[in-house]
Structure formats: C-alpha cells, structure tokens
Amino acid sequence: MPELPEVEVLVRHLVAAVKHKTICAVAVRRPKVIAPTSPRRLERALTGTTFEGLSRRGKYLVFKLRPRGKGEAFLLIGHLGMTGRMYLQPASQPLPKHAAVTLNLGRQNFIYEDQRYFGRLTLAVDGLSRLGPEPLAKEFTAKHLAAALQRSTQPVKVKLLDQELVAGIGNIYASEALFRAGISPRLAARRLQPGQVRRLWRAIRAVLREAIACGSTIPLNFRGGKTGDRLFYYGRATGAPDYYVERLRVYDRASQPCVVCAAPIRRVIQAARSTFYCPQCQQGRK
DNA sequence: CACCATGTTCCTTG
C-alpha cells in the first residue's frame, strides 16, 4: 500500500503498537524480501531486541531496534513494494498465505505479508541514501523542484516518479498532483514555466497532506478484508464511508467525467505506466 | 487467453 501518505499513516499507527515491544523470535518465510541479509543473520540480529522507534523516509519504513544490554541501536528497513502490508495479530492466529516475515512479540505477531513479494524488510540501509528530499519538509522548496525539472527532458509525470528528485511520490499521486496544478503530464519537465513549477510544488504538498489527513481520520484495517480490500489509498475498506472513494480526482477514472469540467478523463501510458489526466484542465504542449 | 495492477532495479540502446 505504497505511496508516501499510506506509509506515513501506517507508521503512525504502527509506532504505537510496536514501541517498547521485544522480538522473541523471527521467522523468514521468503528469503527474497530480506536480501541481501541472510535469514540466519536477520534472526541473530533481531532476536531479543526492542523496538525503540519507527519513522518514515520516502516510501520506506525505518525501524530503530535496540539490543538487550549494551549493544548499539541499529536500523531495520521496510518497503511495501506494490502489495506489502504490516500489522500485528494475535500469535494464536494462523499466518496469512503470503506472510513473508513474521516477528513474534510474545502474545502478538508482527506480520509483514506481501502478495507479490516486491517489498523488503532488511538490514541493508543503502536504498535510503539515494532519496531526494521529503516533499513535506522545508528542504523541498519550489526552487529545488525547478532546478531538478530544468535538467530533464522527460515528461513531467515521469520525472515526478524519480525518487532522487523528491521522495515518496508514486503513480497515483503523480497524476493527482498534476491534475491539481492544471499541468499536462506530457509536458517536458524542462518546459514548465516558473508559475507552473510553483503551482506544481504547492499541489504536490497539498495532495500528500490531504491524503495523510484522510488516512488518519478513517478507521484502518491494515490487514484488509478477505475480499482483498485496498484500504484507504485506493478503493475502500468494507463498511468505510463513501466519501473516501471520492478522494482521488483523476487516478483510475479513465473516460469518467472530470470533476471540474466534465470532460472525459484520459488514460495514457508513460514509461510503461498508466497516467490519468483531464485533457481540458491540463493543457500544454509536449 | 489477454491485459492490468500503488514499486524498484537491472540491462540495453542510443
């Protein structure tokens, strides 16, 4: 469930659930997701440690663990890929089909499940160093965005997915931010006018902030229902109120009327991924 | 059977 807002909401919920809990046992059911860490090394490193904190960087979860005694605290890095979920459940409950790693915390198990196994839970920290600024932090300025866009001939939508430019925007919020800014996703990044860069900068932050606010206010079921609910980021959890479905304005709305001008929303493929936009509200030459 | 899916990385091509 993977873009910045979803990870942020997950972290906020999870931090309260795991903080100060101790890992009694580690079970790696899919070694691929912990690579390049080996199962044995992960088990040795984690067993007996306590969760000291949990934060987010881009789409990554950063767990801070402290060993018993005088050992130094260290980091465990999580990434949800396309279909990853992390949550606690009673230790007596059977594990889900695609449980990739489970940590026994006593009466509860911390579950990392991932239907497609594209995610990660590993001691390898490298991924973080290549990330651009946090879009909601002060370091991410309109100036930074302008400079980064100037250097690229790629369509602006494709460029927004570059995690080195700014960390945490994915395929959904790239479309949403451009819609909100009224900029065509096909416009070459370097062709944006200063006013457009400024609007895009504001739109990125607004879209992410609102998504976080939305996720923070509805009841979350991180495991999802048996129907394969996609929770708050996309689709709707069973029994969740309808307003939630209305949150995304263009993503996955191909041929539906634009919420602003009623023109049919268009779907195009860019860099092998779907982009949604309103041809009326988001004009601009390539 | 065909095509689609919230992400990242690696390989090839220019």
Next chain:
DNA sequence: CCAAGGAACATGGT
C-alpha cells in the same frame, strides 16, 4: 559517462 526505455520480479483480478 548519461538518459531513456523496457523487462523482470510474482501473484492475482477482471
């Protein structure tokens, strides 16, 4: 060396 495009990863839904 760099930028851009595409395939691969693995599973399931429509």
